[in-house]
Amino acid sequence: MTSGTTEGVVASGPRVGSDVTVDSVLDDFFAEAIDRSDAYGSDYTQLWTSLQSASQGGKRLRPLLLTGVYDQLGGTDTALAATIGAAVELLHTAFVVHDDVIDHDVVRRGRLNVSGTFAQRARAEGADDERAENLGAAAGILAGDLALTGAHRLVAFSDAPASTRRDLVHLFDHAVYVTAAGELSDVRYSLDLAPVGLADIVAMAAHKTAVYSFELPLQAGAVLAGADPRTVEWLSHVGRLVGTAFQLLDDIDGVFGDEQTTGKSVLTDLREGKLTPLMAHARQTDAWPTISRFVGDASLTHEGVDAVRQALEEAGSRSFIEDFAAEHLASARRLADEISLPEGFTGWFESVTRDVARRAA
Structure with a gap:
């Protein structure tokens, strides 16, 4: 219908x-x-x-992750x-x-x-x-x-059994709590009231997106399929790694992405002064005096975005974040090899990480 x-x-x-x-x-x-x-x-x-x-209009990424794990772990409903x-x-x-x-x-x-x-x-x-x-x-x-x-x-x-519904509600609650904390940290960091390191920014990005977009659907699919607690816990770590990579690349799209493809203006993050991992790295380079003139400028134009893009490229910030995202995906794949899962799961997981990696192409 x-x-x-x-x-x-x-x-x-x-x-x-x-x-x-x-x-x-x-x-x-x-x-x-x-x-x-x-x-x-x-x-x-x-x-x-x-x-x-x-x-x-979305790609239904999160439901696809959930149903994919569910199928791979033997779910039939x-x-x-x-x-x-x-x-x-x-x-x-x-x-x-x-x-x-x-x-x-x-x-x-x-x-x-x-x-x-x-x-x-x-x-x-x-x-x-x-x-x-x-x-x-x-x-x-x-x-x-x-x-x-x-x-x-x-x-x-x-129609899930009562115990499964209870476990799912706990997972959903956790996702809401962590995401709320991540969103608030995102706004607070943009105030630039105190020094914030790259590790803190990456943790914020993971809280804001990785938990509900990757951890939650992977774990929920496993819980629905009746997976053992070790598998559910493993998927939490894997989801965090893949989701962090996804957010790192999404932040790059926020500045370098094509607006017709992403459906979101490249002006937003810069005008809001968002302290993304991309910007956290740039602050440590000689390019920051050039970039900082545009960050938080409510009247920023696309010409200003072009200047920021060029400075970020020359400073190596874009390549650094892309490499950092690739490291997270590689870690997720290594972790996937450390647990025994049904035949076919590894291939499915490889396709998931390749789809995330394509965002950097």
Whole structure:
């Protein structure tokens, strides 16, 4: 089913077995929520519709990791895996929507995000820019909250055994707690109130993204498949390494990436003064006086970004971070060789790390 409407749910009937996919679970989730519009009013409907739009268009990396591990470890309930995969995707949507509020972004994946949609609507109705932006921020916060509770709700009401649901809730809780800490550290570091080393910045990046994007889906897939505690713990370490590499390369994309490909402006991180690992390395080089003039400049233009790019290249900061990411991926692969897993898992894992490595190409 591709429709997000209530009528689409009724027409399709109950889903069984292979008919249940991550997208179908999300379709049904949003349709059920939007069906309450008569009780809660038009603002409620617009909020949910905008949140549903925010959940669309991604590559579904996190659910793919979860279902991949689940399959490799012998899991057979595809409907259950799809449900928990959808919960992980909702968690990702929540963090993305909140992150856009924190970064004052109004565009995501090449289109207006939740905040941008509500701000644009307010302006069309006659609000000035400040009030429109306030409404957009409020909508983003509330939409992210709805996605957070929705993720936990999908887990709590899934068909997994009670003990498995309990373990999954603990994993989701841990991901939320660590990510919240990482996000706040990210903003605090950008204030530049005290010296912060590269190790601290990398740890922040791991907390902000690696835990929920890689550790959580890998461990959740293993828990669903009934894996032993040692395997679940091993996947935590592997996920942290791969996720950190992913974030390191994502930070490079934040400055060097093509906006049409990434769907996000290269101006954002620099204007916000984000102290990424890329910038932490650059601060230790002779290029920093040139770069620092642009970092935190709210009026930064694309011409300024070009100057930063050139300085980062000449300072060796880009190549240093790319090499650092490659080291994390290599460590993850070595760790993968140290535990006995079903035949085929190694090949699947190699494909995952190659996909992450391609971001540096």
